[in-house]
Amino acid sequence: MANSVKIALAGNPNSGKTTLFNALTGSEQYVGNWPGVTVEKKDGILAGHREVVIQDLPGIYSLSPYSTEEKVSRRFLVEEGPDAILNIVDGTNIERNLYLSTQLAELGLPMVMAVNMMDVVRKNGDKIDFEKIAKALRCEVIGISALKNEGGQEAAEKAVAMAKCGEQGIGKREEGTGNGERGTGNGERRGLRRAPEVPHVFSGSVEHAIAHIEESIQGKVPLRSIRWYAIKVFERDREVINRIGLGVGEMKHIEEHIRDCEKELGDDAESIITNQRYDFIQRLMDKSLALNEKRKGKATLSDRIDKVVTHRIWAIPIFILSLCAMWWLAVAENGPGTLLTDWANDGFLADGWHLPFTTHECREEGRYKGMEFEEAQEEFAKAEATVQAWEAGEKKASIEDEETGETSEEWDVDEAAYNAAKEAKEPDPSQFGVWVPGIGALITGALERSGVSDTVKSLVVDGAWGGVATVLGFVPVIFIVFLFLAFLEDCGYMARVAFIMDRIFRKFGLSGKSFIPILIGKGCGVPAVMATRTIENERARRMTTILATFIPCGAKTVIIAMFAALFFREQWYVAALMDVVGIAIIILGGVALKKTRLFKDEAASFVLELPAYHPPTISGVWHHTWNRLKGYILKAGLIIFPACVFLWFVMHFDWSLNLLADEEIEKSILHDLGSWIAWFFEPLGFGSWQGAAASVSAEIAKEQATATLGLVAANMGGATTGSHIQALFGAVSDFPKLAALSFMVFNLFVPPCMVAIAVTFREMGSQKWGWFAVGFQLFVGYALALSVYRLGVLFAGGGFGIWTALAVVVDLFCLWAIFRPARKEAAK
């Protein structure tokens, strides 16, 4: 919009900025205590003011050039120049928050300071004198409580008013410009002709030096922010000095002034500035902050909770317990997660479901009278099996469970039984309760009514919808995981987890902050990789990005579940084992990477603010969860849908574009594509076109691996998908269980799905690093599957072959990479 007003929302992490932003703009945002999470710029329209844009800046502690968040923020403030700044300050932590405020004030923009959490301040019995602060910092100061929705809107509107008339608040003074000020855009447009009044924070000699610098840079920078620039030059801020374009000669002159100060005060320029800012703040607080005497020296509630939660002995057990709670909720057999997943997969997305509390026995006359729905379905299955058996000439019949592959007890069939069974019709679910048709059924029904060909029906139902439904069916579990994590993050516990884990992760060259992405990765790798932004250290961040996706995500768990059921039924611990393997890879991979030239690092520092605990708000947790969940669901729509259509196409057509029958799949395009790359999987034990096709399709979405397997194995032995797959592995290898294990391991530990890879490239910021990550992950997955299969075969008596030798060589290499002595550190 042509005359839009831009208000920058700036403040510390954990100051309630995002809560305020949500309240002001009503947009969906992540509300978190976790610093660094909002690196991306977010903006919204101020409620009730169509022409006002609120720009949410990342939570920052300062405007230094050291972190991406700070650079992004200052670039916006200085180059794009908002019309006003809304500075949100945590009233319960005011001294530290003012450190940023003094810097913002020096920019010379109209500014409103919103002192947040006034409800807590009042409860604590503390008192803050807004007038004094406003006078000292030359801005408006208003008390608010974003949580209680008090004062936020007024503060924003005050900022808008100030922006519109180019005012600054208390203490403005007139001064001609006439210095050839460079166009700033907004200041000019609004007719700002006064040099801004900004707080003078520093001591005599420093102020003197700054005045000199202001003289030297006049005309090179916007007049209103000249003081901010001068201070940055004094601090020798490289980025600013380059931007201004100060010549070597000019800098030399300025250097002398700076050095004089450094000598006089016995410290480096940047430290001088930092110290004097806090001195200024201290003097200001002495005048304007009155802490409740009764609170002094008493441990806060947060401190008391931390005593327990970060306890040397109890911290980790407590954390593990909370993880177990999360996992019970999400995947326990009788837990809410599984209940919802089953409902989604079998009911909502597929055939349909009964509304809870409406089910009853069948009242219609007939076969199923008096039965509950499940009983009736069993009865029908028995009848079908009887018919099948008799027509095949068998004397006995049995039912095979589709999911578990178990066979029930047999019963005799004779002609009488057959005749009776022939009459059976499928039970009508609507006779057993209020039945809601599932989306799958609705689609199928609509297609049948519209009379499209079977091909199109198959394309839509089996291909497109089938694939999408697989991903969506997993939403309940992912939702619970994200919800739980959001809860932990919003109440402040996650920061403690990073702190607790740091001690352990330190030993493997990672930081405690690496742990959170790994934890998030249990749900989905995409937000996990994005969460690595919180790690300041670049090498640690890169390493975490590479390693985080080794922990089996929700989609990979689908693979584990199916394979565990089909091949390892006696070994239920396979699923837990895969988690352990994932963690082992992360740790050992980290150790190995740390020893390479690329990641060598000195003992890294760990500095993290632990925000005060507070009960998370429902809307905050909801927004937080929904943002992540939305990404997962969009993945289904945008990526998997076209991919499934493509997959369906190459499965059902040959090169001449003839439609193939299901049994003719060997003539399909997919068959040929798979065969061309099957050699790659030969050493891993599943070197057939089916294994290849399934593995490659897993890169679309990991769940696809099992879906594709089911489809390409459809005409192998047995009656259910499960038995097809078992037959497939039986055909492909003499050691089907090992081949299956190898297939599972391969798909769990190679590069993650396409979306996660795309996010990895983006977060790494360079092609080189993206490919390194992918290469490393591919190597690990391949090596692991290779070892599992070839060494497994060796121990099972299958003999030693060339691939076994390869496995041994690769394993020795890995052991070397992990256990070799670290290179000695060169002198710092």
Added chain:
Amino acid sequence: MTLATLKEGERARLVRVSGDDAVKHHLGALGFVAGTVVRVVGASYGNLILAVHESRIAVNEATAQEIEIEAV
């Protein structure tokens, strides 16, 4: 004397912060400046939780070793 030598419950006055520039100034922004008094709220295996003004800042041992203090 550095922060790393403090035990839980103890207080000290900051003298200077050494080490890597970026870390030094990050700590500075958080309130670790000469003259500030900090208190150890929690300690575990060398990692410390410090009360700095009204906030709580966690640092690991390596970082604590770069922060010089004096008795208060």
